[in-house]
Amino acid sequence: MAVYDTLGTTYARTRRPDTRIAARIHTALGDATDVINVGAGTGSYEPARTVLAVEPSRIMLAQRPRGAAPAVCAVAERLPLRDGAADAVMALLTVHHWSDLAAGIAELRRVARRRVLVLTWDQQVFRERFWLVRDYLPQAAAHDDTRAVATERLAALLGGARVEAVPVPHDCTDGFGAAYWRRPHAYLDPEVRAGISMLAQTGENALAPGLASLADDLTTGRWHARYADLLARDTVDVGYRLLVADF
Template sequence: MSVYDSIGQSYSNSRIPDPRIVKQILNLLQLKPGSTIADIGAGTGGYSKSLANCGYQIYAIEPSLVMRSQSQPHAQVQWFTGCAEDIPLPTASVDAAISVLATHHFSNLEQAFREMHRITRKGAIVIFTIDPRFANKFWFADYFPSLWQDTFRFFPPLSNISELIGATTQRSVEVSTLMLPPNLSDLFVAALWRRPEMYLSSVVRAGMSAFALAEPSVVELGVRQLAEDLTSGQWQAKYGDIKNLTEFDAGYRFLRAKSDR
């Protein structure tokens, strides 16, 4: 059973595709409108729908019924029940493939990359992920230290991922950075770097697997301390300078695997 069968019930409430992420994905794919894209680990289909709205045919691959049930029908999005390690599409059946913040839920990265390469013709494979080792110091770790440490465990070093993709697919891999703006609509775990008060919302936290999979008592302790510090002004005194920033590097990266065949 997909982990999102248990934690994904309200996922679509806070994980709204951000147009800047969509734009960067399209810039990396470099496809003509009408091309076919496989979205691996598509979740509720937010990014699938956004790409379809730009004129692409999308095959959305997602194992969780709970996630798929929250998707909105779209004429150019076709859904498939399946996982990254066994993609239910024929060989060389799509022009490109993407995966947006999903690789940490893959059970076998090597097999997943092999499958993404198998189904893709000459187009790129674009993966949006995070390597916290590249992140600037983030106040989040002071309130939720075990959750931030789990990020290091769930997400291997980017160099390891790049090497694995290259060895598995014989593709060359390029890395690009997503500097987080302060007003992202897709509320993944570090998206609220300048909006600390939003971490107090249980609805917002429910859309972040880092919170949903954590020990509730640990989360409650961090939330309580954050609420107290926001009320007392302690957070502002210690971390308020971050609100002067217009962008923040929390370690989010795009990997673009190009085929030379």
């Protein structure tokens, strides 16, 4: 069973693509005439030139909007596509879910004629810079330690790649892990947490003490005093990285 067959039921509501991140991704795709989206989920960030989406979860596929690119239920490690099937292949916030990273990256390279894009995060930077996992929910960080992929390893598997930092806007509409860095109350919402795999997979029992501490700090004003410097910032870099490999 795909991980998002159990975690993805609210994904279309909480994980809406952010236009600024979309612009970064679409710029990185360059002049590719056709694009395949692997680990596509509900279709976030797919440009109009997307010709196929590949997603293992039928729950996620069912939430794709009307008019989205055609989709197939399959895994990254065994793409049902011919060699060089598209100019570009992208895999966005998905490689940490794959059962065989090397096989999946090899498949991306096989299917792409010219370019592969991978959006991921640097776990060490994320641990050090993101207040939620550093100060309240270290259990979630520990969970991510077991699945996060080092950008250096990804770049090596891609045969070399350009690595770009992707800052997170303060009003980011895509509710991934650090999207609410300036809106801390959001992390107290179970529906928001259900759309963030590091929190949903860590489990409510493990998160409960840290969430209670966060709730108390928000009520007393301690959170706002402690992180006052964040309130004046429009973006933060907490480790999200876009890797671009050309062939």
